[in-house]
Amino acid sequence: MHPSKPLRPSFLYRVKKSKVLLLMFLPCLLYYLIFKYAPMFGVAISFQDYNLFKGIWESKWVGFKYYQLFFENPDFFILIRNTFLLGFYNLVFGFPAPIILALLLNEVTRNVFKRFVQTVSYLPHFISTVVVAGMVTMFLSPSSGIVNQLMKWIGLEPINFLMNPSYFRTIYVASDIWQHVGWETIIYLAALTSIDPQLYEAAKMDGANRWQQTLSITLPGMAPTIIILLILNVGRVLEVGFEKVFLLYNPATYETADVIGTYVYRTGIISGNYSYATAIDLFMGIISLVLIYGANLVSRKISETSLW
């Protein structure tokens, strides 16, 4: 007789054992299945002539018709360029801003002042996009806006900023930095607290000045956090915020302001061209996925820091 081997508890037994936990997880699971995974399979309509009344099961399959339509669309190039450039400028100017602010805050010796600056700078993060867009529009108004009043006061001609395509990207990026720079310092400041203070002591003994300490201790200490956030942000370059563009753009600035998100909205929700809009969205979603995968790969090779 062989002594019976210790059995790994059967799957069914384990399910039974975590029955209550599974039940607790059920609402969450249903949420993800219905609102995240069902739409992922819903992208199938981009290969169909989707008809609201026929639904996904009865609509006619048309293969890559809508993808081809998009590639042949004269707006194709403009949309990709606008989305990419807006995201790119937002990354180039928006990414370093909180790092710089965190470094400046880190040098403050009086804690009360540091906390005051932090508290104030987090505030705009909690204001709605509609309010921020409203403020931008009002302040830049050519007739009554404070910016143009100031320009008149120093003898400049008023400019209708929001009707001029060449200002759109600057306005978008600047207002984004204004709104989120403070909030984004939190994660860097958290990384700074984990740096061993003895390192600074040792550096001071070696005669390193403030700037040298920043370069050789503070920045390397923040590096893993910076890299992780950079990968995430590179992956999101094309996920330009739909809301703010939608609220700030107008036909006069489509030339630089119209991005994939707004085009998908007009094509799909407004004109009811669901298949076409989904095809455009899916195309960009896949490029985003490739981007984040690529950024992660590069980072793993160079710095051994990666998301997965």
Next chain:
Amino acid sequence: MRNISIFQTVNTLILLCVVVATLYPFLYMIAVSLSGNLYVLRGEVWLWPKGFNLAMYELVLNDPRISTAYLNTIIYTVVGTAVALTVTSIGAYSLSKREMVGNQFFTLLIVFTMFFSGGMIPTFLVVRSLGFMDTLWAMVVPGAVSTWNLIIMRTFFRGIPAELEESGRIDGLNDFGIFLRIVLPLSKAVLATIGLFYAVGIWNNFYQALLYLRDSDRFPLQVVLRNIVLAGQINNSNVTSIGGDNLIIEESLKFATIMVSTLPILLVYPFLQKYFVKGVMIGSVKG
């Protein structure tokens, strides 16, 4: 030493500029919305209200569109926060238990949605086919779980000592009982943080309303705000009701509208500020 003190001065000045750049727009809006029309027209209001009056606020509060929208937003926020907090906390608790069957699979399922989504139209079609269009549920359910908040909470629950939960098991509680009686009372701070995050998110939500609500009686504040401030739909009956020489300054009215709809955020901000930094820190620990 001298070198450092110059640096400190410059640094302090730069940070003061950040403070001014952040606060001035709000102070300016408050000043203009509280000032007399004449002073605003002449461009004399910079920082402090001149010819103090509350006329613009009276107009805003008497606008039926705004009162309806205010009520709608309050309902969406209260119901939405309750639903989101319930689903997220019980979901996060079960995910925090490594012994749950399929834990890793579920985590992967959830994290993947951070990198890829079906996009605007398929989600819209799902919400539409559920019959949520023009209902409270369109504002509440599609955003009920934020992956970020879920992960913050899961990380927090993992930090609760297992001994505490074991004592509950000895007393004969099941997993749900332990969650309710032992874990929740220990989690007030994280619940407050995440609850406030959700509440602010729903209060500010414009996207879902734009996509899923067509009936103007159901519009939340953000949509009405956009119609008034950005699309310039000022209620004419209000303007004429004041009548006579009392010229309505569009600008003051719009600023007053912005302030009225942002006030609740500014009021809860001190509480938010007290908890949220801790919340973000918890989440930043790699789980």
